[in-house]
Amino acid sequence: MPDNAKTIQIEVLRYRPEQESEPVWESFTIPYTDDMSVLQGLQHIKDEVDGSLSFRWSCRMAICGSCGMMVNGIPSLSCKTFLRDLTPGPVRVEALGHFPIERDLVVSVDGFVKKLEGIHPYLIPKEPRALSEGEYLQTPEELEKIEQYTSCINCMLCYAACPQFGLNPDFTGPGVLALLHRYNADSRDGGRGLRMEVLNAEDGVWSCTAVGYCSEVCPKHVDPANAVNQNKVNSAMDYLLNLVSPRGEKS
Amino acid sequence: MKHAAGAGRPHVRPYVRPMKGWWTRNPFFVSYMVREGTALAVWLYSVELLAGAVCLAMGEGAWNSWVASMRHPVMILINLVVLWSMAVHAKSWFDIMPKTMPMIFVSGKRLAGSTITRTGYAAVVAATVVILGLAMWGRP
Amino acid sequence: MKKRSNAPIFWLLFGAGGVLSALTGVALVLITGVLVPLGWVLPQDYLAYPRVLAFAQNWFFKAFLFAVIALFAWHAVHRIYHSLHDLGIHNNAGTWMLCYGSALAITAVGAISLLSIGF
Numbered sequence: 072m073p074d075n076a077k078t079i080q081i082e083v084l085r086y087r088p089e090q091e092s093e094p095v096w097e098s099f100t101i102p103y104t105d106d107m108s109v110l111q112g113l114q115h116i117k118d119e120v121d122g123s124l125s126f127r128w129s130c131r132m133a134i135c136g137s138c139g140m141m142v143n144g145i146p147s148l149s150c151k152t153f154l155r156d157l158t159p160g161p162v163r164v165e166a167l168g169h170f171p172i173e174r175d176l177v178v179s180v181d182g183f184v185k186k187l188e189g190i191h192p193y194l195i196p197k198e199p200r201a202l203s204e205g206e207y208l209q210t211p212e213e214l215e216k217i218e219q220y221t222s223c224i225n226c227m228l229c230y231a232a233c234p235q236f237g238l239n240p241d242f243t244g245p246g247v248l249a250l251l252h253r254y255n256a257d258s259r260d261g262g263r264g265l266r267m268e269v270l271n272a273e274d275g276v277w278s279c280t281a282v283g284y285c286s287e288v289c290p291k292h293v294d295p296a297n298a299v300n301q302n303k304v305n306s307a308m309d310y311l312l313n314l315v316s317p318r319g320e321k322s
Numbered sequence: 323m324k325h326a327a328g329a330g331r332p333h334v335r336p337y338v339r340p341m342k343g344w345w346t347r348n349p350f351f352v353s354y355m356v357r358e359g360t361a362l363a364v365w366l367y368s369v370e371l372l373a374g375a376v377c378l379a380m381g382e383g384a385w386n387s388w389v390a391s392m393r394h395p396v397m398i399l400i401n402l403v404v405l406w407s408m409a410v411h412a413k414s415w416f417d418i419m420p421k422t423m424p425m426i427f428v429s430g431k432r433l434a435g436s437t438i439t440r441t442g443y444a445a446v447v448a449a450t451v452v453i454l455g456l457a458m459w460g461r462p
Numbered sequence: 463m464k465k466r467s468n469a470p471i472f473w474l475l476f477g478a479g480g481v482l483s484a485l486t487g488v489a490l491v492l493i494t495g496v497l498v499p500l501g502w503v504l505p506q507d508y509l510a511y512p513r514v515l516a517f518a519q520n521w522f523f524k525a526f527l528f529a530v531i532a533l534f535a536w537h538a539v540h541r542i543y544h545s546l547h548d549l550g551i552h553n554n555a556g557t558w559m560l561c562y563g564s565a566l567a568i569t570a571v572g573a574i575s576l577l578s579i580g581f
Contacts, residue, residue, distance in 0.1 A: 169339075171337060212427055272465060273465070273467040277473070294421075301422070301423065303422070307473060311470070358541055361537070361540075361541035361545065364538040365534070368535040372575075374494075378511075378515065385514065393500075408491050411480075411483060411484055412484040415481070445485060446484060449485040449486055454492070
């Protein structure tokens, strides 16, 4: 390494269940250049220093949602977080918050996937539609009602940001509720009734206390806080309607 | 510090990190707790007014005691804190309001969150001026 | 089948109380808690018994006073209840009764007192 090479210290919360009962911090000093992301720093560690370091990544361009982790305590995509912004260091890297750590920076995502499957995350036509009827038409306003929510990359940074999820892992959570809203609010969709049960439950929108940090950390500007809290109104109206005329879950 | 079940695989012992003190670790969360904390002041003021209503119903003597206790230096100090809390509540309420509302479209364009917030601030100022104005107009 | 939450009732009360306290809280505390007790801008005898009695006997102002007392309470307890959870004090029937029970008590006593002074 040339004498004037820049280095930075990266501290990683390691966890290898076969050799330790609790996570431990381990420090690495690596050379870095101004264009390096935290992900590249981790890749350098894995390639040159300690091949056992485990972490998820894929596209390295902030679209796959794989590389979510805590960087200096903030839920971040490691491919989109740059070492030049974290000088002089040390940079503390930890597994994505509020999720159980499986190994090093790898968390268990089973709960999230189950919740996502539970909201019918696909368009359900209002009525059967023949091909001859042509495509659905949407106005720019109808598109705007859903567009930001379609940008979700399932990175789960919002779950790491959400203290209510941290306190109660059964809370459906910001990301899944934003996706639920994406479908309910789509003018082409008729599946609202199927999804109300998720919204109306205590673990649905009613566990949210409008902290708003989820929307702060979302790398795609989905604004899940807005999706969840808008649906408090919908859920409350559904509740009042149900008081007046009780009906089955399908509307 | 807890370990979730490993389902019979010895090297699978997911580690669950504790939540204790979570809100102290990020300034965003500290602001959130301050916002939520304003509820204590709102509750306290409700009780102060309730005490007034009870004393009013009990007669002139009781009412005068309530008025006198509101003049006590300790009560004035408490109510200065309550006053500040009400201001924090009012500001934070309209700061978060855009997040709590469905999208509003005005002649095809989406209403910006900042517009909603600023309208809220203006409503607070207007309501305050109206109430103070009415109070001044009602002077003996 | 997930059980439907009853949160909407309390959330609607929380919201109504939140809007009312956000709009009127500063002015009301300023007048009753600071200005009148100190005799600033408004005289110290501004809240003399006959004047306040007449004020509270007016159906409109009586309703306003009741709304302030009750809705401020329902707003506050909903937030306090959830903040206890945030602080690690787990929600249970006991904490629920303490919080929402106090709002119910404040509402009831407030209604009785305001009605008993007549119109």
